[in-house]
Amino acid sequence: MSDRNGGVSRRRLFGLAGAGAAVAGLGATAGVLATARDPQVRATAVDTSAPVPFRGPHQAGIVTPAQDRMHFVAFDVTTRKREELVALLKDWTLAAERMTAGEEATQGGAVGGAPQAPPADTGEALDLPASALTLTIGFGPSLFDDRFGLADKRPEALVELPRFRGDDLDARRTGGDICVQACANDPQVAVHAIRNLARIGFGKVAVRWSQLGFGRTSSTSTTQATPRNLFGFKDGTNNLKAEDPTALAEHVWVTEGPQWIVGGSYLVARRIRMHIEIWDRTSLTEQEAIVGRAKGTGAPLGQTAEFDQVDLHVRGPGGVPRIAEDAHIRLASAESLKGARILRRGYNFTDGSDGFGHLDAGLFFICFNRDTRTQFVPMQQALSANDKMMEYLEHNGSGHFACPPGLSQGGYWGEGLLG
Amino acid sequence: MSDRNGGVSRRRLFGLAGAGAAVAGLGATAGVLATARDPQVRATAVDTSAPVPFRGPHQAGIVTPAQDRMHFVAFDVTTRKREELVALLKDWTLAAERMTAGEEATQGGAVGGAPQAPPADTGEALDLPASALTLTIGFGPSLFDDRFGLADKRPEALVELPRFRGDDLDARRTGGDICVQACANDPQVAVHAIRNLARIGFGKVAVRWSQLGFGRTSSTSTTQATPRNLFGFKDGTNNLKAEDPTALAEHVWVTEGPQWIVGGSYLVARRIRMHIEIWDRTSLTEQEAIVGRAKGTGAPLGQTAEFDQVDLHVRGPGGVPRIAEDAHIRLASAESLKGARILRRGYNFTDGSDGFGHLDAGLFFICFNRDTRTQFVPMQQALSANDKMMEYLEHNGSGHFACPPGLSQGGYWGEGLLG
Numbered sequence: 130m131s132d133r134n135g136g137v138s139r140r141r142l143f144g145l146a147g148a149g150a151a152v153a154g155l156g157a158t159a160g161v162l163a164t165a166r167d168p169q170v171r172a173t174a175v176d177t178s179a180p181v182p183f184r185g186p187h188q189a190g191i192v193t194p195a196q197d198r199m200h201f202v203a204f205d206v207t208t209r210k211r212e213e214l215v216a217l218l219k220d221w222t223l224a225a226e227r228m229t230a231g232e233e234a235t236q237g238g239a240v241g242g243a244p245q246a247p248p249a250d251t252g253e254a255l256d257l258p259a260s261a262l263t264l265t266i267g268f269g270p271s272l273f274d275d276r277f278g279l280a281d282k283r284p285e286a287l288v289e290l291p292r293f294r295g296d297d298l299d300a301r302r303t304g305g306d307i308c309v310q311a312c313a314n315d316p317q318v319a320v321h322a323i324r325n326l327a328r329i330g331f332g333k334v335a336v337r338w339s340q341l342g343f344g345r346t347s348s349t350s351t352t353q354a355t356p357r358n359l360f361g362f363k364d365g366t367n368n369l370k371a372e373d374p375t376a377l378a379e380h381v382w383v384t385e386g387p388q389w390i391v392g393g394s395y396l397v398a399r400r401i402r403m404h405i406e407i408w409d410r411t412s413l414t415e416q417e418a419i420v421g422r423a424k425g426t427g428a429p430l431g432q433t434a435e436f437d438q439v440d441l442h443v444r445g446p447g448g449v450p451r452i453a454e455d456a457h458i459r460l461a462s463a464e465s466l467k468g469a470r471i472l473r474r475g476y477n478f479t480d481g482s483d484g485f486g487h488l489d490a491g492l493f494f495i496c497f498n499r500d501t502r503t504q505f506v507p508m509q510q511a512l513s514a515n516d517k518m519m520e521y522l523e524h525n526g527s528g529h530f531a532c533p534p535g536l537s538q539g540g541y542w543g544e545g546l547l548g
Numbered sequence: 549m550s551d552r553n554g555g556v557s558r559r560r561l562f563g564l565a566g567a568g569a570a571v572a573g574l575g576a577t578a579g580v581l582a583t584a585r586d587p588q589v590r591a592t593a594v595d596t597s598a599p600v601p602f603r604g605p606h607q608a609g610i611v612t613p614a615q616d617r618m619h620f621v622a623f624d625v626t627t628r629k630r631e632e633l634v635a636l637l638k639d640w641t642l643a644a645e646r647m648t649a650g651e652e653a654t655q656g657g658a659v660g661g662a663p664q665a666p667p668a669d670t671g672e673a674l675d676l677p678a679s680a681l682t683l684t685i686g687f688g689p690s691l692f693d694d695r696f697g698l699a700d701k702r703p704e705a706l707v708e709l710p711r712f713r714g715d716d717l718d719a720r721r722t723g724g725d726i727c728v729q730a731c732a733n734d735p736q737v738a739v740h741a742i743r744n745l746a747r748i749g750f751g752k753v754a755v756r757w758s759q760l761g762f763g764r765t766s767s768t769s770t771t772q773a774t775p776r777n778l779f780g781f782k783d784g785t786n787n788l789k790a791e792d793p794t795a796l797a798e799h800v801w802v803t804e805g806p807q808w809i810v811g812g813s814y815l816v817a818r819r820i821r822m823h824i825e826i827w828d829r830t831s832l833t834e835q836e837a838i839v840g841r842a843k844g845t846g847a848p849l850g851q852t853a854e855f856d857q858v859d860l861h862v863r864g865p866g867g868v869p870r871i872a873e874d875a876h877i878r879l880a881s882a883e884s885l886k887g888a889r890i891l892r893r894g895y896n897f898t899d900g901s902d903g904f905g906h907l908d909a910g911l912f913f914i915c916f917n918r919d920t921r922t923q924f925v926p927m928q929q930a931l932s933a934n935d936k937m938m939e940y941l942e943h944n945g946s947g948h949f950a951c952p953p954g955l956s957q958g959g960y961w962g963e964g965l966l967g
Contacts, residue, residue: 198735198762200898205905239780240844244833251828252780252843253896256773301903316617316735316762317776320898324778324907328828335905341898343617343735343760354675357736359743361658361671409670409747414663424671425659477672479619479739479760480899484720486624486754488743 177314180259183226185535187382190263190312191394191472191497192371194350198316199342199476200323201398201493203269203305203528204334211277215547217333221266221326222541228318231259234325251328254321262313264322266542267396267530272306282546284386286395286500287531293513295524302400302526305337310396310495316341338526340400342476342493349474355427355435359403359477359490360521362420363427366435367458369472380470380504381497383534389545392534394472394497397505400526403491408521419517421456429458441465455517461508469504471496491522501529596733599678602645604954606801609682609731610813610891610916611790613769617735618761618895619742620817620912622688622724622947623753630696634966636752640685640745641960647737650678653744670747673740681732683741685961686815686949691725701965703805705814705919706950712932714943721819721945724756729815729914731893735760757945759819761895761912768893774846774854778822778896778909779940781839782846785854786877788891799889799923800916802953808964811953813916816924819897819945822910827940838936840875848877860884874936880927888923890915910941920948 177196181189206214224234233239238250273283309326311319320341327336346358347365351372358364369376383393408416417424427435431443431451441459443451452459463470474497479490498504513519533545541548596615600608625633643653652658657669692702728745730738739760746755765777766784770791777783788795802812827835836843846854850862850870860878862870871878882889893916898909917923932938952964960967 202901207905240832240842242832245831247829248780248832248835248843250780251778251824253776253778255776255780255844302900317896320762320778320896320909324824324898324909327907328825331825336901336907337905339898339901339907341760341762341900343739343762357672357674359670359672359739361667361669361674405670405743406747406750410666412664413659413661413667416667423659424667425674477736477739479743479758481721481760482621482755482758486626486756488746488755488758490739490743 178258178260180230181261181263183229183264183536184538184540186392187535188265188393188532189229189535190265190310191381191474191532192349192377193261193263193312194353194371195345195347195474196261196263196312196314197345198313198319199345199493200311200316200319200339201342201495202309202311202323202327202339203337204307204309204327204330205337206272206276206306206333207335208333209276211547213333214277215543217330218543218547219541220329222536224325224329225264225322225542228254228322228325229259229262229264231257231262234329251321251325254318257315257318260313260315260318262311262318262322264326265310265312265396265532267308267310267532268543268546269305269308269528269530271304277547279546282387282389284383284390284531286383286386286502287529288502288506290397290501290527290529291506291510293509293524295513295519295522296527297523297525298527299525302338302340303528305528305530307334308396308398308528308530316343340478340493340526341480342478344477346475346477346492347473349472358492359405360408360416360420362416362422362424363435364475365473366422366427367439369470376470377472380499381472383499385500389533390531393532394499395501395505396528396530396532397494397496397498397501398526398528398530399494399524400478401492401494402489402523402525404521404523405490406487418453419457421452421458430456453517455515457512457516457518460511460516466508466511469507471498471504471508497532597677597679599649600680600682602648602683602955603957603959605811606954607682607684607812607951608648608954609684609729610800610893610951611768611796612680612682612731613772613790614764614766614893615680615682615731615733616764617732617738618764618912619730619735619738619758620761620914621728621730621742621746621758622756623726623728623746623749624756625691625695625725625752626754627752628695630966632752633696634962636749637962637966638960639748641955643744643748644683644741644961647673647741647744648678648681648683650676650681653748670740670744673737676734676737679732679734679737681730681737681741683745684729684731684815684951686727686729686951687962687965688724688726688947688949690723696966698965701806701808703802703809703950705802705805705921706948707921707925709816709920709946709948710925710929712928712943714932714938714941715946716942716944717946718944721757721759722947724947724949726753727815727817727947727949735762759897759912759945760899761897763896765894765896765911766892768891777911778824779827779835779839781835781841781843782854783894784892785841785846786858788889795889796891799918800891802918804919808952809950812951813891813918814920814924815947815949815951816913816915816917816920817945817947817949818913818943820911820913821908821942821944823940823942824909825906837872838876840871840877849875872936874934876931876935876937879930879935885927885930888927890917890923890927916951
């Protein structure tokens with residue numbers, strides 16, 4: 130078989146296809162780039178098809194400039210043997226590092242193996258560049274039960290999320306022992322990665338749920354323009370950014386708990402159905418009052434440009450606050466939350482229709498924070514209780530995962546926890 | 549409100565965002581471009597963010613170089629009033645033409661209207677370029693019942709598809725009075741278009757089903773590289789191409805039936821779940837035997853390069869045909885089907901998981917043909933009866949639609965049928 134197919138590697142094909150690689154320089158300037166010292170941030174600021182380094186102090190896919198597409202998966206661990214779980218995490222690490230480099234899951238995996246054996250790589254990404262693929266792993270609270278002897282390694286911050294007002298969680302979209310967030314600028318590359326990890330895990334893990342996102346709803350780097358969510362508003366203007374390491378240290382990177390999570394971050398995922406048909410019948414004034422920003426420019430109400438400082442104290446005629454008491458950006462602001470901030474990294478989704486004549490669309494919310502108990506939870510409690518936007522939202526999926534720090538050379542996913 | 553948001557148009561924002569527009573020149577050469585005389589083909593051969601002309605002899609989105617992403621929707625018409633249906637089709641046409649040009653659904657629709665009124669455009673594509681958006685409309689057999697007096701205008705070729713062996717059709721993913729295929733190089737642009745058409749149709753139509761596709765599985769132009777499906781194989785190598793008008797005239801463009809469909813085409817949609825986990829346990833040799841091509845290069849078995857002529861008569865050791873009797877490309881070949889060919893235009897999909905530990909993934913098959921009775925139907929009968937690949941496939945959604953010819957200046961969707 131090798132005479133026909135041998136030696137075809139994703140990297141070589143990438144070279145051939147390079148002429149077609151998308152090149153974006155959205156907002157990138159030399160000055161901005163100079164401030165992005167992290168190679169995981171810098172790699173894709175200019176070339177959206179380039180690889181992002183897999184190893185580093187932190188996992189890639191957190192402050193990496195948010196790629197355009199996402200495939201998120203939550204696995205149940207089905208084996209009861211700790212050594213099988215460890216072996217899987219080692220196998221996954223090898224495959225993940227290769228795939229993020231634009232390679233097949235194993236050397237010659239798609240067509241270079243024994244012809245009488247199933248190929249080790251499923252092949253659909255053979256001709257595609259790395260596309261800034263990042264794979265980010267996290268461990269859910271359920272992994273720390275009595276199956277693998279991990280109970281005493283569970284961080285206190287890795288809580289079961291409380292029930293928030295209005296929650297309508299579907300068990301088929303909630304929880305999971307392990308999550309992997311795949312982000313890439315080509316969705317086929319993200320899907321290929323999740324599929325091959327699921328395949329490598331056959332007999333040890335099973336897909337509990339998964340979600341595709343087609344459009345990022347946050348910027349995580351000052352090199353990126355602010356995208357729009359399916360309410361039509363710019364989303365994430367005041368997000369934490371890769372270029373502000375002081376704020377990341379304060380709000381994103383874990384400093385407490387068992388050693389294996391220090392330098393990592395807690396990921397919260399929420400599948401938020403947006404009742405877009407109802408929203409679309411709301412007036413522009415009402416929409417802007419609910420969000421607290423102008424729809425066109427993204428400027429905070431009372432200001433004129435997107436990145437103007439939000440001022441919650443500006444009043445309009447009759448002394449009425451320009452940013453209403455129940456406006457989304459007021460309730461979610463650090464000022465209202467004793468300084469708490471999160472790094473948002475969500476994606477728009479549309480999953481067919483709901484059987485009642487509507488699209489099943491919304492936002493797959495992902496955030497990273499240093500301690501979910503003092504950041505995401507109080508924020509979501511405030512929003513679920515008072516945010517006027519809640520009338521148009523339905524939280525129907527949820528997950529909470531502890532993402533370990535980045536991998537050093539030779540290390541594997543979860544080594545600090547299980548090694 | 550206009551002082552803050554007025555005059556923000558997608559075109560203006562497109563200009564601002566132009567620096568970030570993806571530019572691809574995949575395989576495009578001056579010589580190839582010179583053969584693409586159709587402006588709907590030529591527009592996006594170089595710049596994947598550019599608009600595709602909405603009007604022309606044929607609807608865009610058929611031989612237009614297949615864009616990377618798709619959102620397909622099937623509507624039920626809920627009004628019983630013919631004049632309301634006509635009014636909707638006129639409103640849709642205005643909005644569709646604007647959106648394919650990179651504009652909002654109506655002038656100033658997102659933020660330029662009365663602040664006390666719901667915006668006429670939902671806004672999530674405000675900052676995005678046209679992204680080669682095409683919107684292609686088709687009418688299903690059910691539209692030609694007694695509701696709108698169209699029974700005598702139903703083309704004979706617009707049959708209810710026969711039940712094919714192995715069909716497991718889900719009524720929630722099958723049929724529909726009207727379909728719209730949105731294809732674009734940015735999924736948010738495709739989703740925005742379908743959403744706004746659904747919104748304009750509120751009270752007159754309801755979404756019956758919809759499907760997102762993340763990666764094209766066919767080329768429809770010689771300017772495009774052949775993509776891979778989720779079996780990891782290059783798909784559509786021998787597809788009909790925009791640059792071969794003689795073959796298109798023979799196989800794609802309708803020449804018979806009521807006048808309103810002449811110059812149009814019949815669209816067949818099939819949601820094909822692919823049991824990728826089972827496929828992935830099959831040997832490379834077996835996979836290649838099932839397809840009839842080498843996985844790496846895409847060469848027909850017995851040949852050496854992807855675009856080598858398929859030869860169904862080459863025999864290997866022992867006189868065994870290199871391309872097996874039950875190989876996919878043999879059964880689907882024009883040689884095996886009395887010359888019948890189709891224009892394929894499908895997309896890979898992944899819709900979360902199936903609840904049994906697997907991804908719900910596959911191919912959303914779309915084809916266009918001149919007469920479904922003599923092209924798609926016999927092909928699918930041969931495949932469903934004998935194709936060894938069927939073991940890994942499950943057809944669970946289906947639709948058949950008559951797509952009228954292109955629009956002249958001032959014309960509207962369905963004018964020939966309802967005007």
